[in-house]
Amino acid sequence: MAKTRVDGLAELKKQLAAMGDDLAKKAARSAVSAGASEVRKKAKQIAKAKGLEQTGLMIKNIVTGRSRRSPVGVETYAIGVKHGRRFRNTQARKQNVRSDTIRDPFYFRFHEFTRKTRGKSIRGQRARGLSRLQRKERRKKYNDFKVMQKQIPAKPFLAPALQQAQGQAVEAIKKKLAQQIQKFQKQIK
Incomplete structure (x- = not known):
């Protein structure tokens, strides 16, 4: 104010x-x-x-x-x-x-x-169609979460x-x- x-x-x-x-x-x-x-x-x-x-x-x-x-x-x-x-x-x-x-x-x-982006994963593909466990393993492997969401x-x-x-x-x-x-x-x- x-x-x-x-x-x-x-x-x-x-x-x-x-x-x-x-x-x-x-x-x-x-x-x-x-x-x-x-x-x-x-x-x-x-x-x-x-x-x-x-x-x-x-x-x-x-x-x-x-x-x-x-x-x-x-x-x-x-x-x-x-x-x-x-x-x-x-x-x-x-x-x-x-x-x-x-x-x-x-x-x-x-x-x-x-704002935060809702970007794509490292390989350019979204994690649709994967089970929860597969998505969790994928995030660990590629550290996807930090790549997918960046702060602008x-x-x-x-x-x-x-x-x-x-x-x-x-x-x-x-x-x-x-x-x-x-x-x-x-x-x-």
Whole structure:
């Protein structure tokens, strides 16, 4: 979890309270959205820099989204990669094609987290059709298990983006809130 110290929150609360609930909520949403978009931009830059742009599908689908289940008075945005059945069905409707023809960037989690492979044995054959005892003897003989499963290191892009763009996100939030407060003060006059 990223932590940052922000000064001047007491006077900001007073200014937001003066705006009224609806306008304060609107201002907070737009400000947090601006901060989340800074983190999203950084995530896309990091993914490109690490060479994860094979088809461009994963990088294109790095998005921000507002959480509708946040408690009252709290605005929450999530940054992630659109994927899964809902993603495929939505894209299929937009393109007027079957959903099984849509490419899904589900593989982003393989880049973000460390994973183990399910590789083949030394001789290039899987151990199917062998009894449990035969497989056990085979593993002893060829030390298959270590060859079959190797750990592939992660190339994370979302977590580092949050850490690196933290300051930029806070500045974007401050700037957007200042714009919203000035806009409100002009409307009052």
